[in-house]
Amino acid sequence: MALWRAYQQALASHPWKVQVLTAGSLMGVGDVISQQLVERRGLQDHQLYRTATMALLGCGFVGPVVGGWYRVLDGLVPGNTKVTALKKMLVDQGGFAPCFLGCFLPLAGALSGLSVQDNWAKLQRDYTDALITNYYIWPAVQLANFYFIPLHYRLAVVQCVAVIWNSYLSWKAHQP
Template sequence: MIRVLHQLKTLAKKAFSNRYLLYTNVGISISLSGVGDIIEQHYEIYTNNLEFWDRQRTRQMSVSGMTVGIFCHNWYNLMDRMFPGRTLSIVLKKVLIDQTIASPIVILLFFTTLGVLRRASLTETIKEMREKFSRLYTAEWVVWPPAQLFNFYVLPTKYRVLYDNTISLGYDVYTSYVINENNNSNL
């Protein structure tokens, strides 16, 4: 048992090293975006709003997590280079910039990725963005400012995407619901 724990610690240290951090962050983002969708779909099945688990939908949500994971990995590194330190004023500045710049970009990346994966036209993708963007962005303002205060104040950069995705699991369930709401209402 001790050997297994030692191996896990060694693996975690390697995974969060600079050499593998992008891959680790993207893997975490793909996995937890998929898990969020699976949770939402199983809730929809339980409430009779969905007949069966749609693996294609989970795959699409996971790939959208990949694009968001790549963005977040680079975004957090950029923010720490532009605003080094952990004073309250710097952390508050990072949270405000994160909410006003990164959050809309993440939501647009999400819709764009799903539009491409679903082979939706540009018009269909823009229509969906117009219909659903404000709901997701409003939810972002509820969830992320307090979460990011902790993220920017306490955590080293290398653990930010992991923390972000852990908090995001609940948000991903909601995102899956909003994105697929019209598809589910046809049952």
């Protein structure tokens, strides 16, 4: 409970920094889960650079982009009703999610050292599968998020749910 209060105080004092650091931390955790539980690499073969890259993507891309998107979306679709939450989810999943994945996957590929040609081929191969998998998870999560969760907690809620999603994205982004 004390940890939650400290998080709330930090969020109130430094909302942007805390949201970005939360996203980065949870992206790193997602990669650790991917490497250890999904890929079963073991500690000896754990790629620390990859975990650091995913955490960096969280702090430098996911946190700022998603956090900023939630502010924009609240301006585009103001309100807090069930219908408003549904509209926000439809705009988020119909417009933002495809663009976000289209940026995230090549960015992760570039940071992993893929050539432009390999990155393009990987994007063409993985994008549709990642987007379809997105639609299995995120519409319900976002509907609840937009209806029940105040704006300043949305990124944290999404990133907590996203630990599993981040594991998937890390695995997808790092498949040969």
